[in-house]
Amino acid sequence: MNRDTSLAQAAPRGGPRAAGSRAAGLRWPALAVVAAIAALPLGFDSPFYIHLAVLVCLNVFIVSGLALVTRSGQLSLCHAAFVGIGAYVSVLAEMRLGWPFLAACALGTASAALVAFLLGSAILRLRGVYFVLITFAFGELFRLSLLESAPLTGGANGIANVPAVNLLGMALDTRKSFYCLAALLALAALGFLVALFRTPRGHALDAVGEHPELAEASGLSVRRSQLFAFTLGSAMAGLGGVLLSHYVGYISPESFSAQVSIAAIIMLVVGGRLAVAGPLIGALIMTPLPELFRGAVQSQNIFYGVTLILILRFLPQGIASLRILRRLAEGDNR
Amino acid sequence: MTALLQVQGLCKTFGGLKAVRDLSFEVREGEIVGLIGPNGAGKSTAFNLISGALRPTAGSVRFGGREIAGLAPSRVVQHGLARTFQSASVYGAATVRENLFRGAISKLGVPFAGQLLGTAAYRRRLDEIDDEIDAVLDITGLQAVREHRAGELAYGYQKRLGVAIGLATRPRLLLLDEPAAGLNPEECAEFGRLLQRVRTHYGLTLLFVEHHMALVMGTCERIVVLVQGQKIAEGGPDAIRGNPAVVEAYLGVPQHAEA
Numbered sequence: 151m152n153r154d155t156s157l158a159q160a161a162p163r164g165g166p167r168a169a170g171s172r173a174a175g176l177r178w179p180a181l182a183v184v185a186a187i188a189a190l191p192l193g194f195d196s197p198f199y200i201h202l203a204v205l206v207c208l209n210v211f212i213v214s215g216l217a218l219v220t221r222s223g224q225l226s227l228c229h230a231a232f233v234g235i236g237a238y239v240s241v242l243a244e245m246r247l248g249w250p251f252l253a254a255c256a257l258g259t260a261s262a263a264l265v266a267f268l269l270g271s272a273i274l275r276l277r278g279v280y281f282v283l284i285t286f287a288f289g290e291l292f293r294l295s296l297l298e299s300a301p302l303t304g305g306a307n308g309i310a311n312v313p314a315v316n317l318l319g320m321a322l323d324t325r326k327s328f329y330c331l332a333a334l335l336a337l338a339a340l341g342f343l344v345a346l347f348r349t350p351r352g353h354a355l356d357a358v359g360e361h362p363e364l365a366e367a368s369g370l371s372v373r374r375s376q377l378f379a380f381t382l383g384s385a386m387a388g389l390g391g392v393l394l395s396h397y398v399g400y401i402s403p404e405s406f407s408a409q410v411s412i413a414a415i416i417m418l419v420v421g422g423r424l425a426v427a428g429p430l431i432g433a434l435i436m437t438p439l440p441e442l443f444r445g446a447v448q449s450q451n452i453f454y455g456v457t458l459i460l461i462l463r464f465l466p467q468g469i470a471s472l473r474i475l476r477r478l479a480e481g482d483n484r
Numbered sequence: 485m486t487a488l489l490q491v492q493g494l495c496k497t498f499g500g501l502k503a504v505r506d507l508s509f510e511v512r513e514g515e516i517v518g519l520i521g522p523n524g525a526g527k528s529t530a531f532n533l534i535s536g537a538l539r540p541t542a543g544s545v546r547f548g549g550r551e552i553a554g555l556a557p558s559r560v561v562q563h564g565l566a567r568t569f570q571s572a573s574v575y576g577a578a579t580v581r582e583n584l585f586r587g588a589i590s591k592l593g594v595p596f597a598g599q600l601l602g603t604a605a606y607r608r609r610l611d612e613i614d615d616e617i618d619a620v621l622d623i624t625g626l627q628a629v630r631e632h633r634a635g636e637l638a639y640g641y642q643k644r645l646g647v648a649i650g651l652a653t654r655p656r657l658l659l660l661d662e663p664a665a666g667l668n669p670e671e672c673a674e675f676g677r678l679l680q681r682v683r684t685h686y687g688l689t690l691l692f693v694e695h696h697m698a699l700v701m702g703t704c705e706r707i708v709v710l711v712q713g714q715k716i717a718e719g720g721p722d723a724i725r726g727n728p729a730v731v732e733a734y735l736g737v738p739q740h741a742e743a
Contacts, residue, residue: 354589
C-alpha cells in the first residue's frame with residue numbers, strides 16, 4: 151500500500167515522524183506526471199525506441215535490486231549472476247519441463263532468492279573489498295558452470311527461441327504489450343523502495359550501511375539487515391532476468407558476465423546510490439547512450455570511463471543529488 | 485538484592501597474551517561503577533567482552549540473571565545492555581533526531597509487513613517512540629539541534645549524541661567507553677552532570693571504562709581497578725585513592741597523559 155511518489159532522496163528529511171505518516175505522502179499530481187511519462191513510449195512509432203524504453207524499465211528494476219544491497223553497505227559484483235539464475239531457471243523450467251510462464255517465473259525468482267540467501271549467509275561476514283572479490287568470483291563461477299554444462303544450458307551457444315511472456319493465456323509478444331508489463335514493474339519497484347525506506351526496517355538498512363558498528367551496538371543486527379537486503383535485491387535481479395530472457399528470446403552465459411554487473415553498478419553510481427530515483431536516472435541515461443555509439447564500439451568503454459570519472463568528480467552522490475532534482479521530487483513536502 | 489551485571493571468572497587470551505585474567509565483579513541496579521587501570525590493563529577488552537564485541541575464552545557474564553557472554557552485540561542490546569563508543573560515533577549524514585530513531589528501532593516490535601502496511605499498532609508504537617526520543621533529546625540537551633546533521637555538530641555534542649543513541653535503545657545498563665576522551669575539563673564536568681541526570685531520570689545503571697581520574701572520582705560510587713588483566717582493587721573512590729596497590733600501579737608505570 152504505497153501511495154507515495156517521492157522518488158529522489160528517500161532518506162526522510164522530515165524525520166521519523168514524517169516517515170511514518172501517510173498524509174505527507176499523498177502526492178497525486180506527481181503520480182499522474184510519472185504515469186504520463188511512463189505511458190509516453192506507447193505513442194512511439196519506432197520499434198527501436200520502444201525497445202529502448204523496455205530496456206530502461208528492466209534496468210530500473212534490476213538496478214533497484216542492486217541499490218538495496220549497496221544501501222546496506224555491501225557492493226555485489228555478482229548481480230548479473232542473479233539475473234542469470236532467474237533467466238536460466240525460468241527458461242529451462244518452461245522449455246524443458248513445460249511449466250507455464252507464471253510458475254517458471256516464480257521458480258526463477260525464488261531460485262535467485264534462495265541462492266542469494268545461502269551465499270549471503272556464508273559470505274556476508276566479509277566486509278568491503280573481500281565481499282566484492284568473493285561476489286566477483288561467484289559471478290565468474292556461475293558463468294563458467296553455464297559454459298561447462300552444455301547438455302543442459304547449451305553452453306556458449308546459449309538457448310534460443312525462448313517463448314514470449316505469457317500471462318494466463320495472454321501472450322505479451324509485441325514490444326508495446328511487453329513494455330506495459332515492464333513499466334508497471336519498474337514503477338512498482340520504485341514505489342516499493344520508497345515505501346521500504348520509510349519503514350524502520352529501511353532506516354535500519356541505512357543505519358547498517360552508514361555505520362555498521364554503531365548499528366550493531368544499537369541493537370540492529372548487521373548480518374540480518376544485510377542478508378535481508380542481499381536476498382531481496384538479488385530476488386529482484388532474478389525476476390528482472392526472467393523478464394529479460396523472455397523479452398529478448400535468447401540467453402547465453404555472456405549475457406550475465408561481470409561486465410553486466412559492472413554496468414549495473416555504473417548505472418547506480420551515475421544515477422545516485424543513496425536515492426531511490428538513482429536507478430531510474432542511471433538507467434534513463436546509461437541505457438540509450440551505448441546505442442548512440444554503435445558506430446564506434448571500440449570507444450564505448452572509454453566513454454563509460456570518462457562519464458564515470460566526471461560524475462564521481464563533480465557529483466559523488468550521483469545525478470539524483472542535483473539540487474534541482476531533489477526539489478522537484480520533494481515538491482510540496484517543504 | 486542480586487546484582488544486575490555479574491562478571492565471573494572472565495578470561496580472554498589473544499594468542500599467548502592473557503588480556504583479561506579471571507576477572508570477577510558485580511554491578512548492582514542503579515549504581516555508577518567505574519572500571520579503571522593504566523594503559524594496556526585490559527579495560528577495553530573487558531568492556532568488549534561484556535558488550536558482546538568479543539567472545540570470552542572462559543568465564544561468564546550474566547545480565548539480569550541471563551547469560552550473555554558470546555551473544556552478538558545487537559542481541560545484548562535487546563536484553564537491555566547498551567554501549568557507547570570512545571570516539572564520537574554517530575550517523576553523520578543523518579539528523580540528530582534520525583540518529584535517535586535508529587537507536588530506538590530495535591525495540592519497535594512490529595513485523596516488517598506491519599510497518600509496510602502502516603497498521604494501527606505500528607503507528608501507535610511510532611508515536612510512543614517519538615515521545616521517548618523527545619524525552620531523550622530534552623535530558624541530553626540536544627533538543628535545540630534536533631534537525632541538524634549529526635556530522636556537523638561540535639565534538640562535545642557528538643559525544644552527547646552517542647550517549648543519547650544508547651539511551652534511545654531503552655537500556656537498563658549503559659556501558660560507556662572512555663566518555664571523557666577528547667573533552668576539555670569544562671565539557672568533562674558537564675558530561676559528569678549529564679550522566680548523573682540520566683541515571684536519576686531513567687533509574688539507569690552505569691558502568692564506565694575511563695582514564696580521566698576527576699570524572700571517575702567525582703561520578704562513580706564504586707571503582708574496579710584492573711592492572712595487567714587482573715583486578716587489584718575494588719571499592720569507593722576514597723578507598724581506591726588510598727589503596728597502596730593502586731597508587732603503585734599508577735605511579736610505577738610511565739606517566740599517562742590523561743591520568
